[in-house]
Amino acid sequence: MSFFTGGPRERPLFPVPEQELYAFNGRHWTDAPREHIVPAVLPWAQPLGRSERTVIALRAIEVWPEALTLRVTVYSRDSLVDNPAEGLIDHRRKPDYNGLLIGVLYADGSRASSETVSVPSASEPEDPVLRAQPVGGTRFAVDHEIFLWPLPSAGPLKLVVQWTDREIPETRTTLDGGAIRAASKDAAEIWPGLGKRQANGLPVRRVGKQVALTPDWGTAVVRAEEPGHAPGD
Incomplete structure (x- = not known):
């Protein structure tokens, strides 16, 4: 029986800087569309x-x-x-x-x-x-x-x-x-014909894990961390 009874928790997601410009989102009231x-x-x-x-x-x-x-x-x-x-x-x-x-x-x-x-x-x-x-x-x-x-x-x-x-x-x-x-x-x-971002497709990373993002900044692919070795192993 495990001493620690709680299971692993989902790690929080945080946005990361954009690496690709997508089409303007159409929200003209939020800010000047200076990138587009x-x-x-x-x-x-x-x-x-x-x-x-x-x-x-x-x-x-x-x-x-x-x-x-x-x-x-x-x-x-x-x-x-x-x-x-x-x-x-x-x-x-x-x-x-x-x-x-x-x-x-x-x-x-x-x-x-x-x-x-x-x-x-x-x-x-x-x-x-x-x-x-x-x-x-x-x-x-x-x-x-x-x-x-x-x-x-x-x-x-x-x-x-x-x-x-x-x-x-x-x-x-x-x-x-x-x-x-x-x-x-x-x-x-400036850039007619830019592709649209996928719905809810903000680039993200998980704290404590390495995140690989697809070239089109779609779904994040999380690589598992290598397990550590206990002293003396």
Whole structure:
């Protein structure tokens, strides 16, 4: 009779980095499809808000087939952050209304802003998605990408910024939603004809075991570990 009564447990699975690019999954609301699409670029550089020592500026708009990315830089005459990679726009469960806030107002009245935490979802959300992330810069010029889904319809798309700590009041800038939507037709697919990933076919590994993956990253094949030898064998 065995002293240890419990049997072996299934080892947990963990994702591993992709080694092959598959066709775009069609979830345009989760992130910019930068691995699959070259976006159209609208060079609409303009200030979005300013005070005596700080300027929030739109540098360009990248337009994807069903979404867009706002390239926004914050400029200052004094140091903004010790580490630009941390950025200035925080998505928090409890918003800091003294900090830098950014939002959009669609022509139909729907809205999205950095006030909320936007978590990517497998199913298409009912409300617009806005997700800000830092992309570097310097202590005096901090760059951000503002991902926005869906594309606006014809009519005004209003960008709203506010930074109370930097004496920038709520400021609205109106963009041409129809022109943004029209530019999406110029976004170009990079790899037409890529194969689709098999359902639930994420590449994985098991902790404590060596995993061999098929060339098309299908089902993982687990090789049993060689049994160890007891001392004195």
